[in-house]
Amino acid sequence: DAGVTQSPTHLIKTRGQQVTLRCSPKSGHDTVSWYQQALGQGPQFIFQYYEEEERQRGNFPDRFSGHQFPNYSSELNVNALLLGDSALYLCASSLVGGGRTDTQYFGPGTRLTVL
């Protein structure tokens, strides 16, 4: 049973560039959430996707956008990168249907460094 997978593992970009991070949820899960974890901090919620739509969004600017595909995989896009975007980006999957919620399982993360 495959767990949550993310790609790439590491990424180095320069200010102003754009980046796309990818996530495949755990088998059987239909919901993907994205989190940003800065060094020494807990993860912060970016947004959540279910049925290919953004269900909920945290306090992040419009530079952060996402997408969910029919196979439930998801992408996180960040435009106009800032130095402060350097962080570990975590994807979590869960099963949410008809109001029922389930535990979120995290992928290994993508470590983004902005120079």
Add this chain to the structure above:
Amino acid sequence: RKEVEQDPGPFNVPEGATVAFNCTYSNSASQSFFWYRQDCRKEPKLLMSVYSSGNEDGRFTAQLNRASQYISLLIRDSKLSDSATYLCVVSSAGTGANNLFFGTGTRLTVIP
């Protein structure tokens, strides 16, 4: 005010010691509560859910006090392998969406 607040530590304890972590949360409408464990440069992993009645899993005991909006985790007979960061996590009461709010984490080091 932060959604979830916890003492960042670090806690340095000898093997076999008992250690307790606490956290508080600000949203009284919060629905679900968890402790996650995060090893250095790894992803968070669910340690246990927390219920009002309290729950125990081996050496780990978690308690929730809704009236005080307070969550605790007790680790008995600490092992070297317990060294990690422990994250207090609260789930929002959204319409089916369950985004998680994390504390900053408490760093535990168990010393031989």
